Amino acid sequence: xxxxxxxxxxxxxxxxxVRLWLLFGQTLVSQGNLxxxxxAFDRALELAPSDPEARLGVAQVLFHQGNLxxxxxxxxxxxxxxxxxxxxxxxxxxxxxxxxxxxxxxxHYSAARSISKELSDGQLEGELQRxxxxxxxxxxxxxxxxxxxxxxxxxxxxxxxxxxxQVDCELASREGPSIEQEEFDFVDEEDLGFNxxxxxxxxxxxxxxxxxxxxxxxxxxxxxxxxxxxxxxRAYGKKPGGGVLLYGPPGCGKSLVCRALAGETKAAFYxxxxxxxxxxxxxxxxxxxxxxxxxxxxxxxxxxxxxxxDALAGHRGESKQHPARSVVNQxxxxxxxxxxxxxxxxxxxxxxxxxxxxxxxxxxxRFDRRILVPLPCPASRAQILRMQARxxxxxxxxxxxxxxxxxxxSGADIAQVFEVAAEEALRxxxxxxxxxxxxxxxxxxAIQKVEPSVRxxxxxxx
Numbered sequence: 001x002x003x004x005x006x007x008x009x010x011x012x013x014x015x016x017x018v019r020l021w022l023l024f025g026q027t028l029v030s031q032g033n034l035x036x037x038x039x040a041f042d043r044a045l046e047l048a049p050s051d052p053e054a055r056l057g058v059a060q061v062l063f064h065q066g067n068l069x070x071x072x073x074x075x076x077x078x079x080x081x082x083x084x085x086x087x088x089x090x091x092x093x094x095x096x097x098x099x100x101x102x103x104x105x106x107x108h109y110s111a112a113r114s115i116s117k118e119l120s121d122g123q124l125e126g127e128l129q130r131x132x133x134x135x136x137x138x139x140x141x142x143x144x145x146x147x148x149x150x151x152x153x154x155x156x157x158x159x160x161x162x163x164x165x166q167v168d169c170e171l172a173s174r175e176g177p178s179i180e181q182e183e184f185d186f187v188d189e190e191d192l193g194f195n196x197x198x199x200x201x202x203x204x205x206x207x208x209x210x211x212x213x214x215x216x217x218x219x220x221x222x223x224x225x226x227x228x229x230x231x232x233x234r235a236y237g238k239k240p241g242g243g244v245l246l247y248g249p250p251g252c253g254k255s256l257v258c259r260a261l262a263g264e265t266k267a268a269f270y271x272x273x274x275x276x277x278x279x280x281x282x283x284x285x286x287x288x289x290x291x292x293x294x295x296x297x298x299x300x301x302x303x304x305x306x307x308x309x310d311a312l313a314g315h316r317g318e319s320k321q322h323p324a325r326s327v328v329n330q331x332x333x334x335x336x337x338x339x340x341x342x343x344x345x346x347x348x349x350x351x352x353x354x355x356x357x358x359x360x361x362x363x364x365x366r367f368d369r370r371i372l373v374p375l376p377c378p379a380s381r382a383q384i385l386r387m388q389a390r391x392x393x394x395x396x397x398x399x400x401x402x403x404x405x406x407x408x409x410s411g412a413d414i415a416q417v418f419e420v421a422a423e424e425a426l427r428x429x430x431x432x433x434x435x436x437x438x439x440x441x442x443x444x445x446a447i448q449k450v451e452p453s454v455r456x457x458x459x460x461x462x
Contacts, residue, residue: 007024022044024040025057033449033451034065035456041057041061052085066250089108090109094121109124204260205260209257212373223261223265226238240301244346244369245367245371246258248372249352250412250453252374252412254373259305261303268299269303270305286330290330297341302345305350306348307350335361376411385397388414389418392438395438402440410454417450422438424442424445
């Protein structure tokens with residue numbers, strides 16, 4: 001805290017010093033104070049709008065808040081302006097690893113190291129090595145041949161991207177060092193029409209999700225019960241699948257519960273995120289989107305998860321000449337099942353800004369079931385704390401007391417509190433060279449350092 005106090009005084013003396021604001025922001029990020037860190041980086045951007053470190057600072061905050069797609073898009077924009085900006089490649093590597101895309105993560109980490117030999121991240125290297133050692137075995141590949149899962153990527157436009165006058169279906173060229181990609185031979189890319197980087201098989205279950213019982217029951221009604229009570233559902237004219245829109249504050253478990261459903265049901269799982277939409281092919285977006293839905297139909301029961309729907313399905317009136325408009329229209333067609341029945345395909349979308357979603361997506365037959373995913377209640381907060389304490393050295397903890405202190409904290413915020421507490425206990429353990437448990441005092445100190453992200457969300461949605 002002494003360093004923060006010193007930086008605050010220095011900023012008071014030199015409020016227009018961009019370097020001081022950047023250092024202040026990075027210090028706040030390291031201590032888990034993401035809300036104030038975002039304010040610091042925004043102030044640096046006001047003073048120097050094109051500064052890559054300030055722009056990357058905002059992306060770092062978004063990454064730590066769990067807003068992976070926006071963090072990835074912002075980082076890609078930075079690298080588009082300067083492909084030799086090594087910290088951008090490093091952050092993008094972390095983002096892709098969090099998205100379970102180790103091949104791309106290795107590519108950007110190698111790019112960062114080739115640009116700056118001094119830049120390294122031992123923890124990230126270890127994670128990448130573990131992913132390399134646990135590639136699918138031939139038996140695993142054979143088991144998945146009839147039900148391929150993928151994290152699909154298609155191209156739409158963004159305000160910060162320039163589009164060529166003529167586009168085709170060739171893979172967009174990338175600047176920077178050429179990095180060898182990891183190969184997967186269990187799906188024929190040419191047959192699918194787009195590239196597959198990683199095979200996703202969620203392994204969680206509803207037991208890994210604290211609370212959200214109403215959400216779980218609604219999802220089971222859409223994908224599980226129609227197969228368990230076939231005659232009853234047929235009598236009432238109800239079919240498996242449909243569209244569900246989960247909305248609410250970020251970090252409250254919208255994507256977690258979807259992956260848990262896939263793990264619970266062993267259904268095919270396809271994830272579609274904004275930065276995956278932006279990254280890959282130019283000119284083939286509509287065709288690839290149709291291919292994704294067709295794969296899901298052929299492998300029903302299946303789940304298509306669309307994160308940050310507001311970024312992909314914003315108000316179309318604002319983008320009449322926007323290349324994204326045709327992709328949005330294609331998505332509406334797929335939701336209606338014009339090219340095939342969507343029976344057995346559960347399409348789940350998530351958003352933290354439902355007001356920004358085009359009303360066309362909320363019509364009956366599309367995302368007509370909308371479910372609020374709220375902040376966790378006290379009992380759920382205590383359960384999240386117990387989950388975070390698993391497999392960690394902890395002293396006797398009063399989970400109910402801690403849950404009371406964590407009012408207005410999302411599940412992701414609570415996880416961040418535990419991470420900050422674990423890091424502090426680890427520092428002490430390294431000095432003592434022995435295991436030091438995480439205590440109530442350690443967690444109380446961590447709570448003071450981590451602000452609930454819902455505050456900035458509420459400000460942006462007022």
